[in-house]
Amino acid sequence: MNPAVWIADDDRAVRYVLAEALREAGYEVREFDRAAAVREAWTKTRPALLVTDVRMPGEDGLGLLAAGRERGLPVIVMSAYTDVATTAAAYRAGAADYLPKPFDLDQAVAAVRRALEGLPGEPPAVAAAPTHALLGESAPMREVFRLIGRVAASDLNVLITGETGTGKELVARALHEESARRDKPFVALNTAAIPGELLESELFGHEAGAFTGASRRVAGRFEQAEGGTLFLDEIGDMPLALQTRLLRVLAGGEFYRVGGRELIRGDVRIVAATHQDLDALVAAGRFRADLKHRLDVVRIALPPLAARRADIPLLARHFLAAAAQALKLPPKRFSRAALAALERRDFPGNVRELENLCRRLAVIAPGAEIQPEDLGPAPHAAPTAASGWTGALRAWASEALAAGEADIHARARAALDRTLLEAALTAHGGHRQRAAAALGLGRNTLTRKLGTSRRRR
């Protein structure tokens, strides 16, 4: 006999399309419009799987989820209300899967098939809903929330990828706050912001006298994060020697402080992030493949803001209100036209750039309602091949190529970085964070580039 799948949803249209798709896939389907009807039915017979909506009149789907789990039933939860907290709550309560509405029917059928193939492990204890400010309603962000909810409770290492300013650190925090480790520390270490020679002692700590200037024992980030989560930002910038060391620690779960003899056992979940293409770094021999495998167990790819423009109004309103509150300024709002203009605008610095613009507007926009003209000129489009400096660059490259010079690309990049950075630092009185924001770079990226361009000089 075909496995029986029950669907509970007060929306007839959803029940209908889902039921049809599942029947077509060979399942025996029964439909229910409320939780009470399901409860009554399973006193007589039980399905192989229950798919339930969250919001229904009367008892909600999370109640059914709990009751279903008590009966050992796999339960898939679906909802139009997707945020990290509800998604994670559903997983914590033992949902086999979570389908954000509107969902793709193939995706729903695949989820049913997966859930019937194997029950998830025992659900971890349910805790109070944590708070964090990861916003988004667009389809790609819903998918991100789903992934966070799904993997937060597991202890798997996660690799977060995405351009600068897309929210990688926020995702790392959300993973921590939604996990059983939430009462333990979340410790972040930016690999790019710390000189290579200091990184080892930053990570693993050191004993007094381990090196010149080490006057007392210092705990490293690994120790500080004990029982919690260690967020390694810009992991692609980690020097190779340290990658080897980190790999050993991850494999063995033990380490020594620098200059120390005491073996320390650590229980730390690693969440790493990079804006670089780690696979390309591996191919280029700049990142250890075995370390990548350790870190890249689950990958969460954050889309650039350009791939989720629908979220711009929501984010902009939030940032504007938050800035007004933080700076104790009278609240302002965006006119419709201003929001529409923002939605069309390019933000190479992603959410961070949008946030900075909103802060600026909270302070400088003249009226209570922000108009399109208050937004200021859009960031300049990249110059075309015919215009000024690319013409000069082309001439330079042709010459260098003709002369058979080496490292042309690296030298050109170094010169490009240096020129942009110097211009931005001059324009912003040497203030790194402002210079970075003006260029559409994260502060970390700027720090890294400053290091690189200084070394090359």
Ligand SMILES: Nc1ncnc2c1ncn2[C@@H]1O[C@H](COP(=O)(O)OP(=O)(O)OP(=O)(O)O)[C@@H](O)[C@H]1O
């Ligand atoms: N989805 C979001 N909702 C609300 N705020 C966000 C969101 N994404 C990013 N932000 C805000 O944008 C800023 C940049 O985010 P974050 O530092 O997490 O980015 P990042 O990808 O780690 O950047 P970098 O690679 O430069 O370190 C932060 O102030 C963060 O709070």
